[in-house]
Amino acid sequence: MTRLLKEAFTMASERYGRQQDRLAYLMIENMDRLYELLEEEAEERNFDACVTEAVSSETMRNLFGRVAKKYTSQNLSRD
């Protein structure tokens, strides 16, 4: 068991005090849902990493430069 997982169990046992057995029972009963949560979280992180990669290229930086310039010039002309 990793250090972080031990910490998580300690936290859960402190928070739920006398309900620890029920908590353990719920976790065992819902192992599939826990796994789904894990998968969902991994997919979300993966998607975020893809977006960060997509917007970080040199081409995108140049495009953002032009967008920012247009935004500033149109705001100046409105003032």
Add this chain to the structure above:
Amino acid sequence: MKRILITKSFRRILKKHRKHFEEQDVVLNLKEFVRIGFRKSEGRLKTLISEYAAIEIVKLRIRVRQSAGRYLLAVIDENEYIPFFIDLKTGYYGKNLSFEANKRVVSMVETALENAMTDYLEHTEENPKAEEYSAE
């Protein structure tokens, strides 16, 4: 005045999800974001600061009736909100975590952003490439 810009290219993407989300759903969701800020699982993914303005790439959640999704937008100087990509929570990008799938997602996001930003650059009163809404 803060404004929301729905570009022609984003409309094309929205059209693919028309069974689930409409333009007005996104506009309402964005107005709520401007009013209350980020909610659970939402956030800023990247900030680019140039000498002219700051552009943030933001991920938001949307839920309309039974459909849940996420969408991406570019926020210029906390003033202009330009959505450019929308995806169902159960979208086909989600489940496959392989390297090839990642490359496809990167390329799709890149293309969507490039198209939306090009619409923004070409947008004029005479030749509109986006619909403008007040964000307030």
